[in-house]
Amino acid sequence: MLRAGVCALAGIVATLAPLPATAAPAPQQTDPVKDLPLFMQLRELRKQNEWERALGAAREMLRQMEADPDARDYELRNRTEQLEIIRRIVAMPPDARAELAAADRLTDDFARAMGDARYEDAEAVARQQLEIRQRLLEPDHHDTATSMHLLGLVLRIRGEYAEAGSLLRASGEIYRTRLGPKAASVAMSRNALADLQAETGDYPAARESYREVIRIYRTYHPENDGPIARSMEAYSALLAREGRLHEAEIVLREALSLWQRDAPGHSRGRSGALGRLAGLLTAQGETARAEPVYHEAIRQTRAAATADHPNLAAALSDLAELREREGRHAETEDLRVEALQIRRAAFGVPHREVALSLADLASTRLHLGAPATADSLARAALAMMAATVGPRHPETIRMHRLRGRAALAQGALGDAARHLDSACERARDVWPDAHPELTEVLVDRARVAWARNDVPAAVQWLEAARDSHEGSRGTAGSAVHRATFQESPDVLLAAARLESGRREDAWAPVERYSGRILEETLRESGAARGPRITAEQLRAALRPDEACIGWIEAEPVPGRRASWAWVARADAPLRWVRLRATIENRALHDVAARYREALTAAGAWPFRVPLDANLVHLGMQIAAARMEPLAAHLNGVTSLRVVPSGIFLGIPVESLPIGGARTVGDRWAVSYVPSGTLLARLRARPAAPNPGRALLVGNPPFDGALPDLPASGEELQAVARSVPDAVILEGEDASEIALTEMAERGGLARFGTVHFATHALPDAHRPERSALALSARG
Numbered sequence: 001m002l003r004a005g006v007c008a009l010a011g012i013v014a015t016l017a018p019l020p021a022t023a024a025p026a027p028q029q030t031d032p033v034k035d036l037p038l039f040m041q042l043r044e045l046r047k048q049n050e051w052e053r054a055l056g057a058a059r060e061m062l063r064q065m066e067a068d069p070d071a072r073d074y075e076l077r078n079r080t081e082q083l084e085i086i087r088r089i090v091a092m093p094p095d096a097r098a099e100l101a102a103a104d105r106l107t108d109d110f111a112r113a114m115g116d117a118r119y120e121d122a123e124a125v126a127r128q129q130l131e132i133r134q135r136l137l138e139p140d141h142h143d144t145a146t147s148m149h150l151l152g153l154v155l156r157i158r159g160e161y162a163e164a165g166s167l168l169r170a171s172g173e174i175y176r177t178r179l180g181p182k183a184a185s186v187a188m189s190r191n192a193l194a195d196l197q198a199e200t201g202d203y204p205a206a207r208e209s210y211r212e213v214i215r216i217y218r219t220y221h222p223e224n225d226g227p228i229a230r231s232m233e234a235y236s237a238l239l240a241r242e243g244r245l246h247e248a249e250i251v252l253r254e255a256l257s258l259w260q261r262d263a264p265g266h267s268r269g270r271s272g273a274l275g276r277l278a279g280l281l282t283a284q285g286e287t288a289r290a291e292p293v294y295h296e297a298i299r300q301t302r303a304a305a306t307a308d309h310p311n312l313a314a315a316l317s318d319l320a321e322l323r324e325r326e327g328r329h330a331e332t333e334d335l336r337v338e339a340l341q342i343r344r345a346a347f348g349v350p351h352r353e354v355a356l357s358l359a360d361l362a363s364t365r366l367h368l369g370a371p372a373t374a375d376s377l378a379r380a381a382l383a384m385m386a387a388t389v390g391p392r393h394p395e396t397i398r399m400h401r402l403r404g405r406a407a408l409a410q411g412a413l414g415d416a417a418r419h420l421d422s423a424c425e426r427a428r429d430v431w432p433d434a435h436p437e438l439t440e441v442l443v444d445r446a447r448v449a450w451a452r453n454d455v456p457a458a459v460q461w462l463e464a465a466r467d468s469h470e471g472s473r474g475t476a477g478s479a480v481h482r483a484t485f486q487e488s489p490d491v492l493l494a495a496a497r498l499e500s501g502r503r504e505d506a507w508a509p510v511e512r513y514s515g516r517i518l519e520e521t522l523r524e525s526g527a528a529r530g531p532r533i534t535a536e537q538l539r540a541a542l543r544p545d546e547a548c549i550g551w552i553e554a555e556p557v558p559g560r561r562a563s564w565a566w567v568a569r570a571d572a573p574l575r576w577v578r579l580r581a582t583i584e585n586r587a588l589h590d591v592a593a594r595y596r597e598a599l600t601a602a603g604a605w606p607f608r609v610p611l612d613a614n615l616v617h618l619g620m621q622i623a624a625a626r627m628e629p630l631a632a633h634l635n636g637v638t639s640l641r642v643v644p645s646g647i648f649l650g651i652p653v654e655s656l657p658i659g660g661a662r663t664v665g666d667r668w669a670v671s672y673v674p675s676g677t678l679l680a681r682l683r684a685r686p687a688a689p690n691p692g693r694a695l696l697v698g699n700p701p702f703d704g705a706l707p708d709l710p711a712s713g714e715e716l717q718a719v720a721r722s723v724p725d726a727v728i729l730e731g732e733d734a735s736e737i738a739l740t741e742m743a744e745r746g747g748l749a750r751f752g753t754v755h756f757a758t759h760a761l762p763d764a765h766r767p768e769r770s771a772l773a774l775s776a777r778g
Contacts, residue, residue: 038064042082047108049101051090058083074182074220081178085142096136103132103147110150117351117388119158126151145174149189156196159393161430168193184224187216191231198238199394201435201472210235229258229269233276240280241436243473243484249280268311271300275318282322294319310353313342317360329367336361352395355384359402371409378402394437397426401441404448409558413452420445434471436486442468443489446496450556455500458556462493466509482520488513495554495562503576507535510552510566514643515674533677535574541680542570542641547634548676550643551579551626565626567633568676575633582625591621592647599655600707600759616657622647623656627664640668641679649770650762693750694723698757700734700775712757719755727751734758735775 036044038061045054062079065071089100106129113122130147137144152167172189179185194209210231217228232255239248256277259270274297281290298315320335340357347353362377382399389395400423407416424445427438446461466489473482490509497506511532522528533541542548548568555561563579583591595618602615626647634640642653654665664670673679699713713730720726729738742748759773 047104055086103129122154145171158390182220187213201431225258229255267304310346313339350384350387352388355381375406416448439468459496465489538676541683546639547637548641553646619656623658640670694726694753695751696755697729697734715757732777
């Protein structure tokens with residue numbers, strides 16, 4: 001959010017920047033001010049202590065406004081207020097007028113200091129200007145409000161949120177009272193307050209503020225594309241922070257459409273918005289769509305700026321985010337280094353942008369397995385950030401966290417704990433008790449405790465992280481957003497409780513993270529109420545001949561795994577099974593990926609083929625690591641209800657060889673449920689009106705996008721022979737459009753079973769993007 005806020009701030013500071021130096025006047029020119037536009041004349045005359053001439057310029061501006069038939073009421077009010085301000089100053093003693101002229105000149109000093117990231121100097125200048133104006137002008141004077149606004153801006157950047165918020169609210173109220181609610185100054189002040197609210201985690205208030213800013217600009221100042229677009233970009237960044245990525249993309253595309261208009265300065269805004277759009281696409285997993293957008297942003301930036309312009313560094317950093325997500329860390333490093341070199345040349349040191357580049361490069365070096373170099377870069381980034389924005393700013397807190405992660409990777413656990421403790425302490429001062437970034441710091445602190453073999457302490461840190469996560473996701477919008485905006489700490493918490501011997505407490509976090517998207521969706525629709533079920537309630541929902549099983553895969557410290565499975569049966573207590581390493585974990589994930597690909601390829605064959613020996617070997621390795629340890633607890637069981645996670649996403653458990661030539665499907669009838677809670681609810685609900693009727697969907701054409709599944713048509717026919725009065729949607733009819741239309745007409749309610757025979761497309765990183773592949777032709 002800070003980056004978006006600084007983008008908005010850049011536009012504000014630009015309006016305050018001093019005029020460029022003019023060439024020496026020709027001998028006959030004695031008054032360079034008179035050739036300037038009236039509003040610039042007024043500004044320069046005030047700074048030159050020529051208040052009588054400034055009064056004349058203000059009168060002329062008001063006269064022209066009154067003669068304009070298209071002038072708006074709030075514009076006339078603004079011009080009238082401006083005239084009254086100067087009239088009162090003209091009546092003051094000469095010494096007071098001179099001091100007020102000096103205060104106006106301080107605005108140029110403030111703009112220069114902000115542009116150079118000399119925030120401490122900018123704060124001193126803003127305080128000096130405010131002191132003069134408060135002493136000589138009324139408390140609710142427009143100029144006093146402007147000084148309060150400027151001081152609030154720089155204090156926000158320095159992390160002094162309490163004082164900044166007070167000043168920004170006070171200045172906004174003065175603007176509203178003196179100029180009316182339609183004035184651009186009101187929107188400008190509210191936008192700065194929205195940035196502060198977003199940075200401190202007050203997302204509901206920030207959303208309301210940004211919407212009000214955009215409404216004021218669009219309704220009363222529609223010609224101001226730049227401020228509207230910058231506010232929309234900041235609003236988009238807030239939505240993205242909350243996990244509402246699709247909404248964020250819509251808002252950002254609207255901002256981009258404003259930047260597309262041909263106007264001075266728009267090319268720079270356009271390339272920046274393109275980079276942010278590419279970042280949003282990357283965050284949504286749309287890397288193929290993001291790639292050309294990144295390159296277009298870089299192309300436009302190069303065309304609009306010099307080769308060493310900071311905007312190019314921002315575009316390169318955006319592309320580096322994509323490369324890092326793709327795991328192409330060597331390319332990421334090259335882009336990070338180039339961005340750092342550009343920013344160092346443009347800004348010098350110390351500078352906030354240079355510190356951010358150092359931190360980005362440190363993070364990449366961590367991914368490349370060079371924690372010592374990463375720590376050196378992170379140390380420089382932390383010192384520079386603290387010097388420019390202060391010790392309590394969110395970016396400084398993030399640098400402490402980065403140093404903690406680098407120290408943990410090196411095994412320097414004391415240093416790791418010290419930096420993460422500092423991050424926790426300051427995060428709690430800046431953010432509310434429930435904030436996604438606080439959650440991340442707490443999880444990292446738990447990892448350090450775990451690395452010290454103090455697992456009970458890790459449990460305490462993770463419980464605090466769980467509370468922060470649960471509290472912050474409640475503000476994240478829709479059900480999908482609440483379930484996916486941040487990785488849940490519950491997996492680590494469940495593993496930590498198991499490792500510390502608290503098996504009776506491990507079920508609750510397991511059930512919280514299982515099937516969370518569907519659970520949130522059902523709650524949002526009113527179809528689900530009440531808490532998640534207990535293990536005893538799950539056991540009560542099971543039949544005597546069936547078991548429900550699931551797995552926990554956690555890596556609390558790099559290279560150190562905590563792997564468990566659970567077995568729930570009606571006739572026995574919940575069993576927790578520690579999974580010993582039969583194969584190195586990274587190798588196991590590689591085996592699972594190869595097995596999944598081999599099954600997909602086999603399913604695409606138009607003819608039946610014998611089992612491939614390599615396929616069997618891969619399946620045996622997975623079964624040995626994850627299924628065979630459970631077999632001793634499944635005696636007498638004929639049906640398995642599987643809660644899939646980790647490596648089992650996209651892998652049919654029933655296909656795994658177990659016990660010689662047999663497979664899991666030979667020994668047990670296998671079905672899948674998102675969570676124990678959803679299984680118990682399904683068992684408790686009334687029977688379907690026609691439980692025997694089934695809708696069978698499958699064998700769609702993929703048009704080369706995926707391998708065809710010709711045997712899935714045989715599967716549909718085989719199922720249809722077992723279910724009377726089945727309805728089949730096959731080929732082009734097996735489409736999302738057909739299912740949607742049927743649902744809208746209430747047709748799906750006629751079926752007790754819906755059976756799909758097609759490709760599943762699981763996404764372990766973004767589960768809400770998992771899908772069933774259907775026909776695009778229908």
